[in-house]
Amino acid sequence: MLSDQSAALVRVTLPAVANAIGEITPRFYDRMFAAHPELLRDLFNRGNQANGTQARALAGSIAAFAGMLLEHPGRRPDAMLARIAHKHASLGITADQYTIVQRHLFAAIAEVLGDAITPEVAAAWDEVYWLMAGALIAQEARLYAEAGVADGDVWRPWRVVGRLQETPDAVTFMLRPADRSPAPPFRPGQYVSVRVPLPDGAGQIRQYSLSCAPNGTDRWITVKRVAAADGAPAGEVSTWLHDNVREGDVLTVSAPFGDTVLDDGESPVLLASGGIGCTQTISMLAHLANTGSPRRVIVVHADRSQDSHAFRTDLDLLVAKLPDAQAHVWYEHPVGEWPAERTGLADLSGIDVPEDVRAYLCGPLPFMRAVRARLLDRGVPPSRIHYEVFGPDLWLADA
Incomplete structure (x- = not known):
């Protein structure tokens, strides 16, 4: 929880920081990689740095975290930060690296905003940073302990x-x-x-x-x-x-990490994937089939064609092993005979999706946004819709 004095300063300066964050984050990465080239070489995804997606994801997470501290001061940030913590743990991030980030991030903020960053404002945003970093460090320590490894030794x-x-x-x-x-x-x-x-x-x-x-x-x-x-x-x-x-x-x-995991409940399950996102779907589906789950299972998959659809045969075999499962597959450019109503983009309008479903989405962001919107229209609560993104999570940054 932010102190009252810091909360007041962050609230006043948040619009300016948010407006400048798109300029701050690239400068931050430039400064950090100049001082620590090994981080770009051996830790950060160079492709995501080149196309700017990592900077957008960082900007979105900082703005969202600061906003949460102001609007919901009593709420624990664990759920919001779980995805970042799992990704950090899978990279072997350690607590000492947060000091490196803080140094170069605040130098970039001062460089962009200049005189607007008084010592008092800098102290307030430093408090925001260490609240976020502290929560992440604690979560990552728990993840390492659960994996049975020393911090970072993954x-x-x-x-x-x-x-x-x-x-x-x-x-x-x-x-x-x-x-x-x-x-x-x-x-x-x-x-x-x-x-x-x-x-x-x-x-x-x-x-x-x-x-x-x-x-x-x-x-x-x-x-x-x-x-x-x-x-x-x-x-x-x-x-x-x-x-x-x-x-x-x-x-x-x-070691394995990731916060989007199949629950152990009895509610219906929707597994929706696009393209190579089927890797997560097939893992969940195999577990349900191998444990003889009686749950209702709905699989939705969208792909370019039959030729690009990985695990196409496995999908049919696993669905057949479950007592109450069905698969719905769309191809944008089918090869040979294929139903017209399953040609093009995935469309949930003709599928009976119960409101108590637990949904898991994996694939391109536009695909997941479309599926999530349809589920919300059907009355599925947001808390029951989970998603996994390959690469930086731009959901907050693009919202």
Whole structure:
């Protein structure tokens, strides 16, 4: 909770900071990476830095957190920050790195806003920062403890014991602990980070949903090759994995994290995915099928065509194993015969979705926004709609 004096100063200066945050965050990253180039090389996603999505996500989270402190001073920030904490834990972030961020963030704020940042205003925003950082540090410490690792020590070597070409641009890598130790447990919907050595010496990291756990030891991830498009370069990590990793190779992989996980209740479940977002859906669906769940399960998937739809056969097999499940699939450009009412973008209007459904969404942000809006129109409470985003979470930044 903010002190009364700081709350008053933050309330007065929030509009100015919010208006300038789009200029502040790029300068912050420039300053931090100039002082600590290893952070850009081995920790931050260089692609997200180049296209500005990481800066937008940071700006959105700071503005939302400050607004919450002012409008709901008695509310704990844990739920709002859980997604960031899980992502940080999957990267091995440690408490000392928050001091580095604070130093360069506040230097950028002073540089952009100049004389408007008096010592009193700076102290008020410093209080905001450390409330947010403190909450994140505490959550990340709990996540590390639950994973049974020391703070930040999340990385282990995993051997590739198989490689399966799911579609022309999606490959499943079957992984097993290289040191033969027990594989850490995970909850359906969680992801791991993978660190790869790139030709320029960088150790870039990306997150991938655990698409399958066929036994107590192996874990599978499915990686879609990110092609160059609209002026953006090809994904350097996905390209490296597709081109270089074969059976017998060893990858550096984190413990599982992620806050969008399948609940253990009895309510109906909606699993909605777009494109490679089906990796999370298939993990949840496999768990429901393997445990013989009696829950009503509705699967909605949208893809470009049958040829780009990863786990297409698995989807049919898993749905058939469940006593009360149905799948609805849309293709924008179907190959061969395909129902007209399932051609184009996904449309929930003809699907019976109960109000007590628990919904899990994964895929491109426009797809998830459209599905969420339709569910809210149907009377599904926002608290029962969960989503996962690949890359920086722009939901707040783009709201």
